[in-house]
Amino acid sequence: xxxTGFDFAISALANPFVLGLIGLGTxxxxxxxxxxxxxxxxxxxxxxxxxxxxxxxxxxALLSALYCAGTFxxxxxxxxxxxxxxxxxxxxxxxxxxxxxxxxxxxxLGMAAVASVCGGxxxxxxxxxxxxxxxxxxxxxxxxxxxxxxxxxxxxxxSISREAPIKNLIGGCLGLTIATIGxxxxxxxxxxxxxxxxLYGGIHFIPVLIGLFAVTELLSQAARLGKETHSITLxxxxxxxxxxxxxxxxxxxxxxxxxxxxxxxxxxGGTIAAMIGYNEAKRWSKVxxxxxxxxxxxxxxxEAANNAATGGAMIPTLALGIPGSATAAVILAGLQVHGLRPxxxxxxEQPGLIYSIFxxxxxxxxxxxxxxxxxxxxxxRISLVPxxxxxxxxxxxxxxxxxxxxxxxxxxxxxxxxxxxGFVLKYHGFGPAPIxxxxxxxxLIETSLAQSMIIFDQSWTGFLSRPVAVIFFVLxxxxxxxxxxxxxxxxxxxxxxxxx
Amino acid sequence: MLVLYNEIxxxxxxxxxxxxxxxxxSLDLIHKNCSAREFPATLANMPLTPIKKRLFLGYLxxxxxxxxxxxxxxxxxxxxxxRPINVVTHTSPGGGTDATARSVMVGTKLALNIDMAVLPRTxxxxxxxxxxxxxxxxxxxxxxxITPSHLFAIARNQGPLRIEDLVGxxxxxxxxxxxxxxxxxxxxxxxxxxxxGRRRPIKWGTTQIGGGDHISAATLAKxxxxxxxxxxxxxxxxxxxxxxxxxxEAAGLNLTxxxxxxxxxxFRALAVMANERLAVIDHVPTTVELGYDTVYSTVRGYxxxxxxxxxxxxxxxxxMLQGMHHPSYQDYLRGAGLSRNAIAGQETWNAQINQLxxxxxxxxVDLGIxx
Numbered sequence: 103x104x105x106t107g108f109d110f111a112i113s114a115l116a117n118p119f120v121l122g123l124i125g126l127g128t129x130x131x132x133x134x135x136x137x138x139x140x141x142x143x144x145x146x147x148x149x150x151x152x153x154x155x156x157x158x159x160x161x162x163a164l165l166s167a168l169y170c171a172g173t174f175x176x177x178x179x180x181x182x183x184x185x186x187x188x189x190x191x192x193x194x195x196x197x198x199x200x201x202x203x204x205x206x207x208x209x210x211l212g213m214a215a216v217a218s219v220c221g222g223x224x225x226x227x228x229x230x231x232x233x234x235x236x237x238x239x240x241x242x243x244x245x246x247x248x249x250x251x252x253x254x255x256x257x258x259x260x261s262i263s264r265e266a267p268i269k270n271l272i273g274g275c276l277g278l279t280i281a282t283i284g285x286x287x288x289x290x291x292x293x294x295x296x297x298x299x300x301l302y303g304g305i306h307f308i309p310v311l312i313g314l315f316a317v318t319e320l321l322s323q324a325a326r327l328g329k330e331t332h333s334i335t336l337x338x339x340x341x342x343x344x345x346x347x348x349x350x351x352x353x354x355x356x357x358x359x360x361x362x363x364x365x366x367x368x369x370x371g372g373t374i375a376a377m378i379g380y381n382e383a384k385r386w387s388k389v390x391x392x393x394x395x396x397x398x399x400x401x402x403x404x405e406a407a408n409n410a411a412t413g414g415a416m417i418p419t420l421a422l423g424i425p426g427s428a429t430a431a432v433i434l435a436g437l438q439v440h441g442l443r444p445x446x447x448x449x450x451e452q453p454g455l456i457y458s459i460f461x462x463x464x465x466x467x468x469x470x471x472x473x474x475x476x477x478x479x480x481x482x483r484i485s486l487v488p489x490x491x492x493x494x495x496x497x498x499x500x501x502x503x504x505x506x507x508x509x510x511x512x513x514x515x516x517x518x519x520x521x522x523x524g525f526v527l528k529y530h531g532f533g534p535a536p537i538x539x540x541x542x543x544x545x546l547i548e549t550s551l552a553q554s555m556i557i558f559d560q561s562w563t564g565f566l567s568r569p570v571a572v573i574f575f576v577l578x579x580x581x582x583x584x585x586x587x588x589x590x591x592x593x594x595x596x597x598x599x600x601x602x
Numbered sequence: 603m604l605v606l607y608n609e610i611x612x613x614x615x616x617x618x619x620x621x622x623x624x625x626x627x628s629l630d631l632i633h634k635n636c637s638a639r640e641f642p643a644t645l646a647n648m649p650l651t652p653i654k655k656r657l658f659l660g661y662l663x664x665x666x667x668x669x670x671x672x673x674x675x676x677x678x679x680x681x682x683x684x685r686p687i688n689v690v691t692h693t694s695p696g697g698g699t700d701a702t703a704r705s706v707m708v709g710t711k712l713a714l715n716i717d718m719a720v721l722p723r724t725x726x727x728x729x730x731x732x733x734x735x736x737x738x739x740x741x742x743x744x745x746x747x748i749t750p751s752h753l754f755a756i757a758r759n760q761g762p763l764r765i766e767d768l769v770g771x772x773x774x775x776x777x778x779x780x781x782x783x784x785x786x787x788x789x790x791x792x793x794x795x796x797x798x799g800r801r802r803p804i805k806w807g808t809t810q811i812g813g814g815d816h817i818s819a820a821t822l823a824k825x826x827x828x829x830x831x832x833x834x835x836x837x838x839x840x841x842x843x844x845x846x847x848x849x850x851e852a853a854g855l856n857l858t859x860x861x862x863x864x865x866x867x868x869f870r871a872l873a874v875m876a877n878e879r880l881a882v883i884d885h886v887p888t889t890v891e892l893g894y895d896t897v898y899s900t901v902r903g904y905x906x907x908x909x910x911x912x913x914x915x916x917x918x919x920x921x922m923l924q925g926m927h928h929p930s931y932q933d934y935l936r937g938a939g940l941s942r943n944a945i946a947g948q949e950t951w952n953a954q955i956n957q958l959x960x961x962x963x964x965x966x967v968d969l970g971i972x973x
Contacts, residue, residue: 147700154708154930244849245833287834290811299730299761423862424839435701441933445862509721549836556833557805557849 107453114159114454115461123160124462127167128469132477134168135175136187138312138503142172143429150436158440159455163462165436166416169429170222170466173372173412174474177214177405182207182484183496185316185503189307190372190408192538193380195315197393197400204396207482212341213398214405215474217354221406222467224358225365225413229420230460234449237421239366245553246565250574251367252547255374255539257578258381261585262535265394270536273527277540280305281548288552300512309504309517310541314534316500317521320493322528327489341478342398350402353383361407365414371427372408372415373542379407385581394533413463420444420456682742682914683921686717689904691747692731693724698838698858701934702774702902703747709928714921727813728752729761736762740907742914745771748905750814750898750958757962758812758972765959766908770952771915772922773903775935776944778876779818779854780886782869784845787852792872792892795852799828806830807841807853812971814962818875818898819854821965825894845869856900857882861939875899882939901944901958903951919948 114120127149134145146165153161176191181198194214201210228236243251259274260267283294284304295301357379364375383403384393393400415426416433423444425431437444442452449456484492504517524534558564565571689707693699700720707718723731728751738744746752748768755761756768781792789795798804806823808816811834823830833850835841838859844850846868854875863869864883871886875898879888889896904922906915925931926945935942946954966972 150704154705240843241847244844244847246849285810287810287836299733302729303724422843424843435704438701438937439705439930439934441937443862443937443939447862553833553835553849556831559831 107455107457110454111159111457111461114458115163115465120160120163121465123156123164124167124465125469127164128171128466129473131168131171131466132175132178132470132473135172135191136178138179138185138187138308138316138499140503140506141188141308141429142169142175143427143432145172146429146432146436150432150439153436154439158437158442159458161436161440162433162455162459165433166459166462167466167469169433170409170412170463171470171473172429173409174215174218174222174405174470176408177218177401178211178477178481180315181210181214181401182481183316183492184319185496185500186311188372189311189542190376190411191404192311192315192373193376193404193408193535194401196380196404196535197395197397199319200394200396201398201401202482202485205485206340206396207485208340208478209342209346209398210396210401211478211482212475213346213350213401215471215478216342216347217350217357217402217405218409218474219467219471220354221358221361221408221410222412223464225362225410226460226463226467227413228362229413229416229463230456233417233421233456236366237418239363240418240422240424240426242570243367244568245550245557246568246571247574248367248546249550249554250565250568250571250578251374252543252550254574254578254581255377255543256547257581258377259536259539260582261384262377262381262533262539265531265533269532273532273534273536274540277537277542278544278547279540280310280537281541281544286552287549288556298512300510304545305516305541306513307541309513310520311538312500312503313517313520313522314524314537316496317517318524318528318534320497320500321521321525323489323493341475346398350399352386353399353402354406356382356386357403357406358410361410362414364407365411365426366417367426372411375411375414376404376408377539377542379403379405385584409467416459416463420448420459682911682917683714683716685743686719687714687743687745687918688719688721689745689747690721690723690731690735692728692749692751693722698775698777698900698938699747699749699902701938705931705934706774706904706922706925708925708930710921710925712928713924714917727755727810729755732756732761732763735907736767740909742906742910742918745904745906745918747902748955749900749902750962753955753959754812754814754817754962754966757959757966763907765956768905768955769908769910769915770948770955771904771906771919772926772948773901773944773946773951773954774922774926774931775902775940776899777856777858777901777940778874778880778897778899779815779856780860780864780874780880780883781822781852781872781889782845782855782860782864783852783872784848785867785870787870789852789872790870792887792889792894795872796823796826796828798851799823799826799830803829803831804852805833805850807833807835807844807850809837809841810834814898814900815854817962817965817969817971818896820969822875822889822894822896824969825896854898858900858938858940881941901954903946903955905955915948923947 130145131142134140135142145168149165149168153164172188173190176186176188177194177198178187180186180191180195181202184195184199186192186195198210198214201207256274260270262270283301285292285302292302360379360382361375364378365371380400380403383399384390387393387399389397415430418424418426419430419434423434425434434444442448500517501514504513554564689703691699691703700722703720711718723734731746732752735744735746756763756765783789783795789798795804806819808819810816816832816834819830819832835844838855841853841855842860842863845853846863857880860869864871871883873892874880874886874888875896876888877890877897879886923945
């Protein structure tokens with residue numbers, strides 16, 4: 103016996119026009135996702151007026167397909183040119199680009215595609231079966247819980263990149279400092295804005311990202327020109343082997359769960375999910391020292407997590423009418439434009455629509471797997487282009503990406519400054535990952551702490567009354583102390599072994 | 603979290619300009635303000651052989667010079683609108699202001715027979731958007747979407763504009779704040795809530811400090827002689843989540859934001875901050891009925907800057923009003939749970955802009971935020 107609405111969804115989608123729209127949405131999503139500065143939330147917003155002319159189901163199918171594929175698309179440029187196409191792909195660049203430099207671009211791209219699809223499909227099934235229940239998680243997350251989550255995120259700072267822990271911590275503090283720019287939410291005070299209205303809202307994340315990754319890499323490439331010749335063999339075109347997939351099975355499963363759960367939290371979304379996915383992959387890996395130098399688990403971990411976050415983000419969007427991410431917010435507006443009101447009623451009154459969204463996301467996932475695997479061989483040829491030709495083109499792309507965000511020159515300057523800063527820091531042994539982490543979590547940790555203190559009448563003990571927050575604090579503590587304790591334990595065991 | 607929300611953008615302008623002037627044509631001589639629109643349209647409909655095309659282009663160049671010369675008279679005969687109109691918003695795509703603008707545009711485009719685009723200039727409660735609009739020619743091609751945020755910013759003397767610079771065009775939504783508590787709250791009336799606050803401050807969720815939501819809550823508390831502890835959030839969605847989760851005790855939320863929660867009985871509406879009751883929840887009294895004359899509503903409308911030709915404002919007003927009566931916008935209003943009565947033309951809206959501004963100033967003076 104099929105559930106109500108199931109057959110309706112099948113017949114609504116089994117239509118060449120609708121399938122064509124989903125295909126178009128997927129292709130457009132991959133392309134838009136791959137270009138730095140063009141993100142899936144922008145593409146969805148652009149398609150919104152167009153979708154008004156469609157019927158509700160094709161319209162929402164198109165937008166959801168674009169959303170799924172856009173998140174995957176970001177990994178392509180992250181791996182090939184160290185310029186994450188979208189913020190959630192940051193963590194993919196940590197190891198994806200080193201793999202491409204080693205001549206394993208095809209392996210990294212293929213793994214990104216497979217991991218993305220696994221994460222994506224897992225989260226879509228979770229969306230279908232548990233959305234009304236899981237959506238309640240969003241309610242149990244108030245400011246104290248977000249604060250604890252951010253503390254947990256920051257607890258990974260020291261170990262997030264392979265550079266010296268102390269340098270990672272310094273980088274993280276730099277990121278946190280940059281995050282203080284702008285008008286403070288809880289006091290309304292302007293900080294470090296110097297009267298520039300564009301800075302009131304804070305430093306935008308994307309220009310910093312493009313600067314720290316792509317521009318820094320361009321400058322390092324330029325500094326190396328003529329010194330070393332770099333020959334990449336045709337091994338670059340090879341896809342991942344069966345052995346590779348066996349190795350990352352656990353990582354993908356873990357990241358899919360993490361990504362879905364983090365995606366459910368309103369406005370959290372893919373970037374933090376990918377960071378946590380990366381760090382957990384490292385923590386559970388047998389060879390954590392290989393992370394940062396091109397470990398294949400390090401591509402699978404974040405990619406599975408950020409795509410799982412797409413399905414996760416749709417859960418509160420559809421079940422509560424509270425967007426789980428920026429793109430989901432636009433999709434929510436898309437539903438409203440069609441006179442539909444997302445919320446608990448939607449699941450009871452419009453099961454056909456829910457199934458249609460489910461199938462559209464499923465089809466999009468399968469389609470971008472095909473695009474990703476077939477494209478991996480073609481895209482990976484980019485890593486064979488000589489640096490003197492490739493990097494100037496990337497530089498032009500950086501400008502477009504930074505400016506396109508809000509058509510603001512301030513963002514272009516931010517990108518260039520971030521690039522120069524990143525180059526100097528890299529020269530002195532600092533990686534971009536901790537800075538990005540500090541920047542992502544900085545605003546969240548400060549705002550949520552300030553809100554929590556008002557809620558707790560300025561008393562720190564209030565945090566102890568929130569079980570979810572306590573769990574995250576414990577996780578953070580264990581993440582900080584697990585390696586020193588393990589080291590102590592090991593040396594103790596060695597001593598004991600010597601005595602006997 | 604805020605950073606993630608900021609990853610927003612707009613490219614449609616480029617796409618639209620391409621559509622209006624296909625790149626195959628060398629139309630650079632034609633001034634963009636003039637009626638360049640007919641030329642590509644004519645050419646596109648004409649099946650031409652290569653030779654004829656060249657001839658035609660020659661003719662076109664000649665005529666373009668004529669048009670260029672005729673530019674001076676162009677303004678007089680005024681074929682407004684002849685190129686895309688931009689609506690400048692201050693929030694990211696997907697927010698209420700963005701969604702409202704896009705739905706109004708569907709019908710307005712048809713009515714004015716011209717393309718329109720949303721340009722988000724996010725940040726600083728509308729100041730970035732006002733800066734942008736202030737630097738554009740006052741020719742009716744740049745429209746500012748305004749909300750109480752903008753008026754509060756002007757009232758605080760922030761940003762480049764003064765209240766006299768704004769000329770209202772049309773109003774699209776009017777969404778009054780409703781004081782709400784969770785259904786299991788001890789307070790079942792507004793007076794009981796305030797009584798609680800006299801014993802210890804009520805945890806009250808608002809949007810940004812100094813914005814309309816905060817000021818109206820603070821004014822209401824002051825008038826009622828009660829205490830509130832303001833917990834600021836980035837948006838209405840977060841406030842709903844936190845009121846639901848119990849982190850805060852009360853908030854002023856719109857119908858758009860919390861209609862479902864009221865209907866399902868999760869939230870209890872105590873008072874509508876308006877002069878008249880709302881049709882959908884007509885059992886809920888207004889603050890005015892209860893003896894507090896503090897009202898607050900998320901009104902969204904459109905304005906241009908002073909100096910825009912009067913006849914163009916009239917054309918824009920008619921176009922936008924037709925857009926608001928188009929089924930697309932009516933569906934949107936129904937989906938969002940908004941009243942149709944909000945739709946109003948220049949006269950009503952302009953008066954309201956000025957009144958809201960005066961009220962905002964007065965409230966901030968009363969609270970000692972400005973002098």
